[in-house]
Every structure is written in C-alpha cells, then in structure tokens.
Amino acid sequence: MIFRNNDIYQLIPQRPPMFMVDVVWAATESDADTGLTIQENNIFVENGLFREPGIIEHIAQSAAAFAGYGTFVRGEQPKLGYIGEIKDCVMHEFPHVGDELRTRIELVAEVNGIRLIxxxxxxQDILIATCQMKIFLKDD
Amino acid sequence: MIDNYYTVLNCTTTDHRSGVVNVRLNADCSIYDGHFPGNPVSPGVCNINMIRECAEQISQCKLRIKRIKQCRLTTLITPLTHSQLDVNIDLSEQSDGSLKLNASIGNEGENYLSLKAELTDE
Known part of the structure; x- marks a missing residue:
C-alpha cells in the first residue's frame, strides 16, 4: 500500500509547512521506503538547495511515518514522535529543488517506546546522507 | 533560512571562536502551524539550524554541517515554555581545515540540547 501526500496525514501528525515526507512506498515491521520531492517553496530550501535541517527532518518524519504505518495497520491514531538523539549523521550533498529523495529506514531496536533507526x-545513485536516530514516541 | 523563527537579543564573543548568543523564540513563526497543530513544539532540527547560524555569527563565516557526531535533545523546547535561550558555541580548527563544534542550548544553568559536529566553510 503506497501513501502519498495527504494520505500521510494518517501516519504522522506534522502538517505544512513542516511536512517533509510526500510518499511512503512500502513498510514492513523492520524497514520502510519513503520519499520527498523538493519543492521550491520548501521552508528548508536556501539558494536552491535543501539544507541540513530539511534533510534531518525528512529522516525523522520518515521514521515517524514508518512507526505510524504500524499504528495505522492496527487501526490506531499516529503518535507524536520527538527526536531524542542523532548520531553519526553525515551529510554528503545538499539536494536541489526538483530532486526526489529516496530514503530507506531500518529499525535497529525498539525499547519502551524508543525506536532506534x-x-x-x-x-538516484547519489548518497545524500546517512544517519542514526533515536525517536521517542509519546503515548496519549 | 526559516523566517522569524528566532530573534537575536545579544551576542558575546571575544575571539570569534567561542561565545554565547541569547535568543528569543518567536511563537508566531509559521512553522508552528504544522509542528504541531494546536501544540507548538520547537523542532529539534530548527534548533540545530539556529546553532549553525549562531556559529556563523560568532565566526563571521558561512558554515555548513558536514557531520553530526552526536546531538542529544533532552528537553522538549516550546516557544511558550522556553521563550529565551542561550546558544553556547565553541569552535576549534581541525588539521583538515574543518571546524569542530561543541554547542549547547540552555537557560539558567539547565541544558536542553547538546551538539557535537563538524562544520566546513561554504
């Protein structure tokens, strides 16, 4: 099941202008593939380049959409997720306006509502960034 | 980059390598329309970007983040509960020409976010 644009509102609580995933291609228990096409009016674009906070937020929201996919399948509302820790995040290149990011998220561990991804x-073939992140999911 | 996210109230540096920037978060920034609707939470990535911009102000150089070695976000920051913040910047030059950054965001002795990163001149 592919989620696009507003469909993703069912998976994550973020909304424009802070909405940084526009497609969830696939998700399983252990991994997910997501994407984002960089629009010119994206708040994290500067001089035609998608800058550091945009890349990191795209990763965080991809991880949130991955978690939200699980809650969606169980018929639950998406939870608020917060970045707890970022480790070894290397940003090789800044994407350009019009570029399509393709992102793979792998779940490394999940303990007490903390997900390590x-x-x-x-x-395309160009590596933009690699990153490890701890996400805290808040129970209502 | 993000319009109206914060206002610099004061910036102190003696050597353009370390210093403190006192800022006020603006609750009417449009980012809070989406993060989250009816529940404004200052995005961690915007605070990391604010650190980068404060490092630019201290060093008088345009900087990009090459690598985040570690960033710990220990306190939920909102513009309502944490309107004034100190951004502490400490830069040191590496042998390969990059800058090592040790930074934190806090207020009144409390630490909300700490960042270790490598920056390069743009």
Missing part, C-alpha cells in the same frame, strides 16, 4: 537518503 538507521537511515540512508539517496537522490
């Missing part, structure tokens, strides 16, 4: 962001 690894992320890899590409534009």
């Amino acid at each position: 690894n992320a890899e962001v590409h534009v």
Whole structure:
C-alpha cells in the first residue's frame, strides 16, 4: 500500500509547512521506503538547495511515518514522535529543488517506546546522507 | 533560512571562536502551524539550524554541517515554555581545515540540547 501526500496525514501528525515526507512506498515491521520531492517553496530550501535541517527532518518524519504505518495497520491514531538523539549523521550533498529523495529506514531496536533507526537518503545513485536516530514516541 | 523563527537579543564573543548568543523564540513563526497543530513544539532540527547560524555569527563565516557526531535533545523546547535561550558555541580548527563544534542550548544553568559536529566553510 503506497501513501502519498495527504494520505500521510494518517501516519504522522506534522502538517505544512513542516511536512517533509510526500510518499511512503512500502513498510514492513523492520524497514520502510519513503520519499520527498523538493519543492521550491520548501521552508528548508536556501539558494536552491535543501539544507541540513530539511534533510534531518525528512529522516525523522520518515521514521515517524514508518512507526505510524504500524499504528495505522492496527487501526490506531499516529503518535507524536520527538527526536531524542542523532548520531553519526553525515551529510554528503545538499539536494536541489526538483530532486526526489529516496530514503530507506531500518529499525535497529525498539525499547519502551524508543525506536532506534538507521537511515540512508539517496537522490538516484547519489548518497545524500546517512544517519542514526533515536525517536521517542509519546503515548496519549 | 526559516523566517522569524528566532530573534537575536545579544551576542558575546571575544575571539570569534567561542561565545554565547541569547535568543528569543518567536511563537508566531509559521512553522508552528504544522509542528504541531494546536501544540507548538520547537523542532529539534530548527534548533540545530539556529546553532549553525549562531556559529556563523560568532565566526563571521558561512558554515555548513558536514557531520553530526552526536546531538542529544533532552528537553522538549516550546516557544511558550522556553521563550529565551542561550546558544553556547565553541569552535576549534581541525588539521583538515574543518571546524569542530561543541554547542549547547540552555537557560539558567539547565541544558536542553547538546551538539557535537563538524562544520566546513561554504
């Protein structure tokens, strides 16, 4: 099941202008593939480049959409997720306006509502960023 | 980059390598329309970007983040509960020409976010 644009509102609580995932291609228990096309009016674009906070937020929201996919399948509302820790996040290139990010998220561990994930962001064959992140999911 | 996210109230540096920037978060920034609707929470990534911009102000150089070695976000920051913040910047030059950054965001002795990163000149 592919989620696009507003469909993703069912998976994550973020909304424009802070909405940084526009497609969820697939998700399983252990990984997910997401994407984002960089629009010119994206708040994290500067001089035609999608800058650091945009890349990191895209990873965080991809991880949130991955978690939200699980809650959606169980018929629950998406939970608020917060970044608890970022580790070894290397930003090789800044994507350009019009580029399509393709992102792979892998779940490394999940303990007491804390999810540890690894992320890899590409534009076609170009590696944009790799990152490890701890996300806290808040129970209502 | 993000319009109206914060206002610099004061910036103190003696050597353009370390210093403190006192800022006020603006609750009417449009980012809070979406993060989250009816529940404004300052995005961690915007605070990391604010650190980068404060490092630019201190060093008088345009900087990009090459690598975040570690960033710990220990306190939920909102513009309502944490309107004034100190951004502490400490830069040191590496042998490869990059800058090592140790930074934190806090207020009145409390630490909300700490960042270790490598920056390069743009």
